[in-house]
Amino acid sequence: MNAMSELRQMRQARQQWRGWVVAAALASAGLGPAASAAAAQAAVPDTMAQRMQACTVCHGKEGRATNAGYFPRIAGKPAGYLYNQLVNFREGRRHNATMSYLVEHLSDEYLREIAGHFAGLDLPYPPPQSTAVAPAQRELGAALVQRGDRQRNIPACVSCHGQHMTGAQPALPGLLGLPRDYLMGQLGAWRTGQRRAAAPDCMATIANRLTPQEVGAVAAWLSAQPIPADARPAPRPSSPLPLDCGSGLQ
Template structure:
């Protein structure tokens, strides 16, 4: 119950105060109660990740609604256990068990919400062309696989644990690839994304992020079903496809 009160207080105190102001004085004989539901508890998450986990427009926090459950679960573990660095995430997740993290992941994975259209791109045409080439074909000379080889032909992710690349802000994509390059972000070994990021030059990262952020989502934005097709690199966090 301590966790329930903490998350509810941190994540939605502003909402409760706003509703109370709009409703006017409340008789003291009608104490306010907070529903003890998972949707209520994870409102602390939506304070940064946007309504129902749809993402905010500040360019940094990613959408978490509709991502593969195993992917979300792994990332919650990574934040809690220090493989990903974010003080706020670590603070919220540190006391939570694996079972609780699984419940949170399942909640957000089960949200089937529409994506907004991508913002207009300000990138140069040649930069967008370079980004598309790397995403779709990679660079065999550097043993750099195409992004689609792991994240699916539609780039909406692959079950059970590979996330989609579309619907993410450009700055977030740049930040995460940079974090893998520097070792600030890690995954379970073998860390295939660290290998990919370290083979990318800074202009490559900018081009890939600019092109991905400019792409609309397909009509079916769900992650592709699991497949037995092997990945081009061994990935410790890719579930059954590693």
């Protein structure tokens, strides 16, 4: 997705969000029988699904996204992970103008409600991306995801994100069904300090131990993997994580 397309989607999200705020204000005002026909037609059901329509402008229908572009799937992610990210946007640890705008005045309680809504959606995933990748790059990505690199103290991705890479409760996200550009962008953001998490920030530590070539290889391999039949996050890990992680088990 080019920069102009991304900007248009962000503007649409802001416009829709303003619309929901206006609708909520009208509802709280208690429109009586004398309300105009236009106002009656504009009334919408006050459900979380309706309130979250602004999110779908970028994240796709019901938050399921697609395998193209830059915006990640949020449907079915662990509630703890989604809540942590909403807080990170609100508190400035993650940087996206639209996300920060949408959540800057929302309470912890409401952010948890939003996270629970999307976490509870069990929806089909898009097919994996079909991107030409050199065999050596594919093998490098698979090795890092499945085995890591002990000599450089880089844990395997599966040691935290689950053997099937579908995430783990309560706050470890799945990494399948995400666009390669998004995965590369997030690893790059951790490397440069543009994305942070609660200390100790284990992902920043890992990302800074990867070379740019390895970042590209991991992103390419993950984005090309088929989704398992059961894509739900695994139960809470029974053993400690390989690195201290401030947000992984909140």
